[in-house]
Amino acid sequence: MIRALSNNISFLRTTLYISTFVILVVGALTYRSIVDATNSSEMITHTYKVNVELEQLLSNLNDAETGQRGYIITKDSVFIGPYIERRSKINNSFAELKVLTEDNPILKEDLIEINRLINERLLAFQTSYQSLPKGDIKDPNFISNFRNGKVLMDSIKHKIRGAIQVQNNLLEQRQSKYKSDLIATPLLLFSLLLCSLILMYVAYNSIYDNIKKLKSKNEELEIFKESTNQSEIVSKHGTWTFNARKNVYTYSDNLYRLLGEQPQSFEPTIENFLKYVHPDDVEQLSKQVDQMRENIELPYIYYRVIHKNGNIKHLKAYGRSIVNDDDEIILLGTTADITDEIMSFRALEERNMELERNNKELSSFNYVASHDLQEPLRKIQTFLSRLEDEEAEKLSPKGLKYISRIQNAASRMRLLIDDLLQFSRSNKADKVFEDANINLLLEAAKQDLAEVISAENAIITSDNFPSINVIPFQIQQLFVNLLGNAIKYKAEERTPKIEITHQIVEAEKEESIKKPKKSFYHKIVFTDNGIGFDNEYADQIFVLFSRLHNKDQYSGTGIGLSICKKIVENHRGYITATGQLGVGATFTIYLPIE
Amino acid sequence: MKYLKNRKYTVLFFFTVLLIGFNLNSCDQLIKNKNLETKKIENQKQAISDNKNEAKLLLMLSKDNQVVIKLSKALQKVINKDSNVKLAKTIEKTHLEIADDLYDVATDKLISIPNYSELAFNKAIIDINQTNKIAALKKLKSKIDNQLFLLDKLYKVTNSKEFKTVLVEADSKITDSLNKTKNLINDLKKNS
Amino acid sequence: MQEDYINITLADDDEDDRLFFTDAFDEIKITTRVSTFNDGVYLMDYLNSEDALLPNVLFLDLNMPRKSGLECLKEIKQNPKFKDIAITIYSTSASEEDIENTFVQGANIYIKKPSDFKTLKKVLSEVVTINWQYHTNSMNKENFLLRF
Numbered sequence A: 001m002i003r004a005l006s007n008n009i010s011f012l013r014t015t016l017y018i019s020t021f022v023i024l025v026v027g028a029l030t031y032r033s034i035v036d037a038t039n040s041s042e043m044i045t046h047t048y049k050v051n052v053e054l055e056q057l058l059s060n061l062n063d064a065e066t067g068q069r070g071y072i073i074t075k076d077s078v079f080i081g082p083y084i085e086r087r088s089k090i091n092n093s094f095a096e097l098k099v100l101t102e103d104n105p106i107l108k109e110d111l112i113e114i115n116r117l118i119n120e121r122l123l124a125f126q127t128s129y130q131s132l133p134k135g136d137i138k139d140p141n142f143i144s145n146f147r148n149g150k151v152l153m154d155s156i157k158h159k160i161r162g163a164i165q166v167q168n169n170l171l172e173q174r175q176s177k178y179k180s181d182l183i184a185t186p187l188l189l190f191s192l193l194l195c196s197l198i199l200m201y202v203a204y205n206s207i208y209d210n211i212k213k214l215k216s217k218n219e220e221l222e223i224f225k226e227s228t229n230q231s232e233i234v235s236k237h238g239t240w241t242f243n244a245r246k247n248v249y250t251y252s253d254n255l256y257r258l259l260g261e262q263p264q265s266f267e268p269t270i271e272n273f274l275k276y277v278h279p280d281d282v283e284q285l286s287k288q289v290d291q292m293r294e295n296i297e298l299p300y301i302y303y304r305v306i307h308k309n310g311n312i313k314h315l316k317a318y319g320r321s322i323v324n325d326d327d328e329i330i331l332l333g334t335t336a337d338i339t340d341e342i343m344s345f346r347a348l349e350e351r352n353m354e355l356e357r358n359n360k361e362l363s364s365f366n367y368v369a370s371h372d373l374q375e376p377l378r379k380i381q382t383f384l385s386r387l388e389d390e391e392a393e394k395l396s397p398k399g400l401k402y403i404s405r406i407q408n409a410a411s412r413m414r415l416l417i418d419d420l421l422q423f424s425r426s427n428k429a430d431k432v433f434e435d436a437n438i439n440l441l442l443e444a445a446k447q448d449l450a451e452v453i454s455a456e457n458a459i460i461t462s463d464n465f466p467s468i469n470v471i472p473f474q475i476q477q478l479f480v481n482l483l484g485n486a487i488k489y490k491a492e493e494r495t496p497k498i499e500i501t502h503q504i505v506e507a508e509k510e511e512s513i514k515k516p517k518k519s520f521y522h523k524i525v526f527t528d529n530g531i532g533f534d535n536e537y538a539d540q541i542f543v544l545f546s547r548l549h550n551k552d553q554y555s556g557t558g559i560g561l562s563i564c565k566k567i568v569e570n571h572r573g574y575i576t577a578t579g580q581l582g583v584g585a586t587f588t589i590y591l592p593i594e
Numbered sequence B: 001m002k003y004l005k006n007r008k009y010t011v012l013f014f015f016t017v018l019l020i021g022f023n024l025n026s027c028d029q030l031i032k033n034k035n036l037e038t039k040k041i042e043n044q045k046q047a048i049s050d051n052k053n054e055a056k057l058l059l060m061l062s063k064d065n066q067v068v069i070k071l072s073k074a075l076q077k078v079i080n081k082d083s084n085v086k087l088a089k090t091i092e093k094t095h096l097e098i099a100d101d102l103y104d105v106a107t108d109k110l111i112s113i114p115n116y117s118e119l120a121f122n123k124a125i126i127d128i129n130q131t132n133k134i135a136a137l138k139k140l141k142s143k144i145d146n147q148l149f150l151l152d153k154l155y156k157v158t159n160s161k162e163f164k165t166v167l168v169e170a171d172s173k174i175t176d177s178l179n180k181t182k183n184l185i186n187d188l189k190k191n192s
Numbered sequence C: 001m002q003e004d005y006i007n008i009t010l011a012d013d014d015e016d017d018r019l020f021f022t023d024a025f026d027e028i029k030i031t032t033r034v035s036t037f038n039d040g041v042y043l044m045d046y047l048n049s050e051d052a053l054l055p056n057v058l059f060l061d062l063n064m065p066r067k068s069g070l071e072c073l074k075e076i077k078q079n080p081k082f083k084d085i086a087i088t089i090y091s092t093s094a095s096e097e098d099i100e101n102t103f104v105q106g107a108n109i110y111i112k113k114p115s116d117f118k119t120l121k122k123v124l125s126e127v128v129t130i131n132w133q134y135h136t137n138s139m140n141k142e143n144f145l146l147r148f
Helices: A002-074 A077-100 A105-131 A140-235 A253-258 A270-274 A279-295 A339-394 A397-426 A438-448 A450-456 A472-488 A560-570 B002-078 B082-108 B133-157 B161-191 C015-027 C040-048 C069-078 C096-105 C117-129 C132-137
Strands: A237-243 A248-251 A298-306 A312-323 A329-337 A434-437 A459-462 A467-470 A497-506 A520-528 A574-580 A584-592 C006-011 C032-037 C057-060 C086-091 C109-112
Touching (some): A002 A077, A002 A105, A002 A140, A077 A105, A077 B002, A105 A140, A140 A237, A237 A253, A248 A253, A253 A329, A339 A397, A339 C015, A339 C117, A397 A472, A397 A560, A434 A438, A434 A472, A438 A450, A438 A459, A438 A472, A472 A520, A472 A560, A472 A584, A560 A584, B002 B082, B082 B161, B133 B161, C006 C015, C006 C040, C015 C032, C015 C117, C032 C040, C040 C069, C057 C069, C069 C086, C069 C096, C086 C096, C096 C109, C109 C117
Parallel strands (some): C006 C032, C006 C057, C086 C109
Antiparallel strands (some): A237 A248, A237 A329, A520 A584
């Protein structure tokens, strides 16, 4: 659009120049033709003046001749008067002609000749006047003189007429030349003016079109500017420009609001801006601004500003350069208020740290408590056993019973503490994943339960496991708990049989996995033939301290399965249980494959 | 942008200067022309009137000359003394010369003057006898005087150098004949 | 300089544990001479003294004031004078960390303090009768933690 406009501008300029030139040319030509017209009319006047004088000569001579005739007829000297008068009149005519024909040599020569002839004629007049009083009309001398006079007269007339004709011819020539000029020029001038007018009209049209286009573009720009202002307000950012050559800034309205001021409330200079910057950031920002001035670019910078009312805001600024029409480099910059983000980030960080601290405290509390609780408990148990061994004979049966009860309670406490310890260990923050041989872990778990397994003659079959990325001691613990449970809750009438299977499954196809995070999982299933449980409690059994039996039926703390759940969750997996009363229980573990 | 602006203003400036200069010049020219024209016309008019005056004066001069010639011719017949007759003859000759000179000049100037006397003669001039010869001589003298007076006037009116030379010559000749006439008058006065 | 009794030393800050220990050895039918120290400093001071009678088996508790069992272990292992001492870690805790650390530092065996006297006697007699030559030469994590 701008291209078209500038094209039009040069077109307009050309039009202007052409029109000016045409008008000047027209003016000059008009001037010349007026001058020519004047000259031509002067020439006419001149010619006619000359012709008039020449005719005067002729008429004077005619008058003199008439006077002569009168005298000849009447011999009255009154007729001689005109002859004398005529001479001076003739002289006057010649006086005029001399001046009028100064620049006409041909005519000058003619005049000399005419004068000579006139003199001869006048002489002839005189001769006739002189001879007549004495002689007779019929005198041959007189007649010859008279005839001579007529001849002279004729030749004079002829000469004069000739001169007049020559003048007229000359005049005609010049007139015709002027006429042709006069005809051609107005037409040419008129056509040139017409062209000029058309050009100007075309130019006007193009100007009008351009103005209309500009207007509509301007309106669009206005709307766009308004919407930009709105968007700036909503998204809490301001824009600014920096003209490198002129060292001048402009600030958008919202940039002022970012500083807590009214729009355009102070002059957009860098000094005024720095007044609002946090004292700690001023130095760095000044350096960055200096760099910006040098490189005409601004990478992301961060700084704080303080509003007049004391609020501190965090700002982020960025600038990129463009080149405008006048070949000046302008830096276009955006500054955004990121205070909210930073605040929420900080808040989040704080909460996180608090939570972590709490966690750590709880963890260590858990651990230490469990650990330190063991000491006295152990003492109790050991002393009890010593007592039993050493002093059994000295105690009454009641005493022995009491000791036995104390031992039971102590063992229960021990179990609880052990499980709590386990639970707290599974909570530890520093969990190290490594590719572990699951088969070995299973074997170690079996070793841990070696006594019970051999006591109950439990049969444990397992698939071959691949190596999985796990926290080894936790997986081992998991296996221990599950196997331990399977054996503990054995059915009276049959030998406990535990089957452990492994598969790799697709998350989508497994119903029990809700909102899986990965696509594929290891599926490890522990199936036993123990007493099972009512499926109604499938979810409840994983809840901390929750049991399906009381402590007299089966010992237990209600922590074991919670620990299993925790361990599986640590591995970002899932654990589910299904059971059939009297048939057995199935525990399914899903471990994700990364 | 700066350069373009400058150029625009420079061009505009020069253009304006040129236009003003042109205007002034042409106006000046027009005025000068007009003045020239007026002067030319005035000069022309002046020249014409000068020519007319010249012709008139020359005519009068020649007329007087003719009278002088005629008178001197007539006086020759009535004068007795030979020396006086010789004087009169000389006067006549001188004035005939002058007449020729005048005639030549007139022809050059396209002025028509009569070669010899006009027809409207004063009878008084022809009828000179013993009784009125002194009166006639006096008349002669006055005529010659008049000629000098006319010569003077002509000298002032004319522009032609050659004419002026002729006039100066004529003046000396005429002054000479004037003296001769004066002598004649004195002589005749003495004798009668 | 081996006499016909086994020289046993215990470092433990707990009085009761020391009592159990000595009582247990009293009842074990192995000829032993038992000495106890109250903490790591006393132990190391004794061991480093000129006329120390070095034990055959040293039982180290981990949680002791002033100098912990782990520190003593490090010191002992650094000193070639004590290379013949079989070191047993005798602790309440059986955490992975402790087991790992003591194993790495060169302890021979790890015992979690039992809560039953009979078990205690059994364990102690097992430990002192181990043929330490075989044991020390094969540093094996599986056998490190004594299971009972």
